[in-house]
Amino acid sequence: MLIKRPDDILPSEITPRELFERRREFIKAAGAFALAAGLPPLALAREAFPSLQKGAHSTLEPPNSLRDITTYNNFVEFGFGGKSQPAERAGAMRTHPWTVSIEGLVHKPRTLAIEDILKIAPLEERIYRLRCVEGWSMVIPWVGFPLAALIKQVEPLGSAKYVEFITQTEPAAMPGLRLPYIDFPYTEGLRLDEALHPLTIMAVGLYGDVLPNQNGAPLRLVVPWKYGFKSGKSIVKIRFTDKPPRTSWNIAQPDEYGFYANVNPEVSHPRWSQEKERRIGEFFKRKTLPFNGYADLVAPLYAGMDLRKNY
Numbered sequence: 001m002l003i004k005r006p007d008d009i010l011p012s013e014i015t016p017r018e019l020f021e022r023r024r025e026f027i028k029a030a031g032a033f034a035l036a037a038g039l040p041p042l043a044l045a046r047e048a049f050p051s052l053q054k055g056a057h058s059t060l061e062p063p064n065s066l067r068d069i070t071t072y073n074n075f076v077e078f079g080f081g082g083k084s085q086p087a088e089r090a091g092a093m094r095t096h097p098w099t100v101s102i103e104g105l106v107h108k109p110r111t112l113a114i115e116d117i118l119k120i121a122p123l124e125e126r127i128y129r130l131r132c133v134e135g136w137s138m139v140i141p142w143v144g145f146p147l148a149a150l151i152k153q154v155e156p157l158g159s160a161k162y163v164e165f166i167t168q169t170e171p172a173a174m175p176g177l178r179l180p181y182i183d184f185p186y187t188e189g190l191r192l193d194e195a196l197h198p199l200t201i202m203a204v205g206l207y208g209d210v211l212p213n214q215n216g217a218p219l220r221l222v223v224p225w226k227y228g229f230k231s232g233k234s235i236v237k238i239r240f241t242d243k244p245p246r247t248s249w250n251i252a253q254p255d256e257y258g259f260y261a262n263v264n265p266e267v268s269h270p271r272w273s274q275e276k277e278r279r280i281g282e283f284f285k286r287k288t289l290p291f292n293g294y295a296d297l298v299a300p301l302y303a304g305m306d307l308r309k310n311y
Contacts, residue, residue, distance in 0.1 A: 052143060052208060055124035057199055057297065063127055064138040066207050068280050073214050074132065075233055076182060077167070077174040090213035092173035093234070098218050104240035105160035108153065114218045118204060121149035125208070126201055131263050131292050132228030137277040142222055143205030148196045156192065156240050163195040164188070164245035165221055166237035182248050188221065188232035189245035189259065193301060199224055199294060202235075225291040225298050229261030258311040260302075263292040267308050 063069075075086035098114040123143055131137040151163075167186040171177050177184050194200065203222045204211055211217040216233030223230045229249075239245070249257035256270050265274045265288040276285040291298050302310075 052123060052125045055126040055201075057294075058125070058127040059129050059139060059293075061127075061129060061139045063141045063207075064280055069138060069140055069206060070212050070214060072136075072138075072280055074134075074228070074231075075176075075214055075216070076179075077169070077176045077184070077186065077234075078214070079176045080179060080181065086214035087212075089173075089175065093168070093170055093213050093217075094173070095213060095218045095234075098236075100219060100235060101237045102150075102154045102239075103237070104164075105157040105242060106240050107155035107157065110154060112153075114204075117150065117202075117219065120153060121145035123204065126203075126222070128199075128222065128224040128227070129289075129293050130222075130224060130227035131277050131288060133261075133269055133272065134228065135272050135274075135277050137279050139279075141207055142201065142203040143208065143211075144201040144203035144222065146198055147200045147202050147221070148198065150202060150238075151196060154240075159242045160240040161192050162241045162244050163190050163192055164239040164241055165190075165232040165235050166239065167232055168234040168236050182252050184248075185236075186232065186248045187245060188230055189247050190223065190230065191244075191301075192240075194223065194226075197298065197301070199297060225263055225294040226261050227263070227292065229257070229263075260307070260310045262302070262307060262311075263288065263290070264307055264311070265290060267311055 071087045072083045073086040074083070075090065078089040079085040096114070099111050100114070100117060101109075101111045103109045123145055125141055125143055127139060127141045129137065129139055165188045167188075168174075169177055169185045190200070201222045203216070203220050204218060206212075206215060211220065213234075216231075216235075219235050221230065221232040221235065244259050247257070247259065250259060263274060265276075268274055274288050277288045278285045289295070
């Protein structure tokens with residue numbers, strides 16, 4: 001695989017700012033066309049994207065390219081055969097109509113269409129450092145909103161301590177569902193205080209446009225201090241519970257994947273060290289930061305816990 005360092009990139013390969021701005025104008029025009037043509041309402045969401053505000057806690061590091069972000073992915077429903085498989089296969093997944101059921105220990109259970117979810121809170125651009133369990137990392141400019149805003153809609157009961165996320169299963173479009181490694185649907189879970197943390201978002205887009213299928217369209221979970229461990233994509237159900245939900249990787253490989261799954265450079269995964277990471281597009285590895293660089297914001301969540309035992 002050819003890996004380009006920043007000083008290897010030719011000026012001709014970098015999109016000029018004026019072209020990028022014109023692309024945003026095109027997106028806005030496309031939304032008007034979608035309305036006239038009667039296209040799915042999700043396409044109309046693009047109209048809001050050109051006026052995005054940068055969300056709090058965005059990193060100042062330069063994002064990876066759109067090509068990197070959309071062609072180097074983990075999405076097991078589309079296969080385990082390589083990082084390019086999701087981009088090659090995910091186009092067959094239907095993302096409209098799309099609804100998300102929110103249930104369990106809440107006062108106001110409901111089922112919301114993706115169009116209604118997009119109206120819950122203003123969309124922001126959140127540029128996050130993200131490190132995968134396998135040792136590679138990226139910087140991604142997500143478009144999304146705080147998960148806390150969605151949780152507020154259903155008013156969790158006092159007994160609710162955890163949140164479970166359940167993802168789409170579409171056998172005709174997802175060949176990975178036929179593989180024996182994981183019991184589908186794919187499930188992920190957070191403690192309620194982790195879900196309510198302002199860094200935790202529901203992403204609906206990236207790079208100022210709607211989310212591509214291979215990146216978890218139309219709605220995915222992004223927890224930047226747990227990325228690669230906690231990344232539920234194409235979510236169709238959210239359930240509030242009083243006990244830790246059993247998550248897919250913890251069920252499949254309990255000796256390798258615990259519930260908490262924080263990025264901790266001092267605790268190695270049985271097959272990969274967390275001490276260093278390789279940013280996609282760079283040649284040399286860099287040191288991994290505790291909690292992926294967000295320790296000052298999230299370490300208090302785990303005060304008094306043994307993060308070697310609670311991995």
